[in-house]
Amino acid sequence: MSTSSRFAVAVHVLTLMAWADDEPLKSEHVAESVNTNPVVIRRMLCELAESKLVVSQTGAMGGSKLARQPEQITLLDIYQAVESRGVFSLHRHPPNRHCPVGVNIGTVLNQVLDEVDSAVERVLANITIKDVVSRLKPCVSTAVSKRKPAAKEQVLSARNY
Amino acid sequence: MSTSSRFAVAVHVLTLMAWADDEPLKSEHVAESVNTNPVVIRRMLCELAESKLVVSQTGAMGGSKLARQPEQITLLDIYQAVESRGVFSLHRHPPNRHCPVGVNIGTVLNQVLDEVDSAVERVLANITIKDVVSRLKPCVSTAVSKRKPAAKEQVLSARNY
């Protein structure tokens, strides 16, 4: 469905900042952890800054850090900052107005899609970046990924690694 | 997020069939209501048939109809038939294994994304095609869409028409 990893990357980035406490992180350092290009990170940081989730400092010794405490940033905040649309989309082109189903299916679908969006938002609103860091900590001592994903999996992001 | 309208179109198609009662619908007729090409519809009908939601008949006087009663088809069935992935994706490329956050964020994100998917599925499991038809009926007598969307909106499917 979602072909984008924007939400996952954004959570990753803010988690790094919470992990780093209050020390500003350079986009290059973040990009290394996320395994992408610094510009991709900087683009995302701009969006997160617009939503007042991070603050950045230009110039030497600059970088970005959280704008609020980790327990005051929910995954819903992040979701709304980086994902422009709801979970589903309606038809690309509006259906046929002369068909009794076509002319009204949009209204009904919108109701359904709003219900879906609300359910997603309720889940995300109840998880903070602090929670993510907490869930992360028990892993850090133990886990090392066991297998190397095949080349195809690496690209597909099929939600397993 | 979701750049695809597959779910919306699939619901539209099955709603048409429920509306038509047990009469087989031609792909061309369905395409007219959805406002797209018959082949797009036939492709989708094949997926829906694989999931045993519709049955099709080739040849003259052929067409497709529901494989079960409308009250026995949930939006979750449809969702699973036409959308291959979950609501969100993880990183395109796996994060840096040598970073304590990077190596474990996938595990935590998977937990979160599973919670999200479950929430979506709970909503969709509780709505049947019969419900959709019921919600549709009150509209049919009254509503006629008031404004003509601008050209750009028609393409963007910004979830309003």
Next chain:
DNA sequence: GCAACTGTAACTATATTGGTTACAGACAAA
């Protein structure tokens, strides 16, 4: 046999995301 359908391949068009290079401007420190 013929006309009306579906199933499917092959191709193009369009949109979104992500990756890359390049550079202007901000800023700390010497």
Next chain:
DNA sequence: TTTGTCTGTAACCAATATAGTTACAGTTGC
């Protein structure tokens, strides 16, 4: 005040996914 280190941003290209189109083989009712 100069220099080196950052961010912000524009301008591309590449990769992927969806949708639209044409064409045609195969099935079926009449």
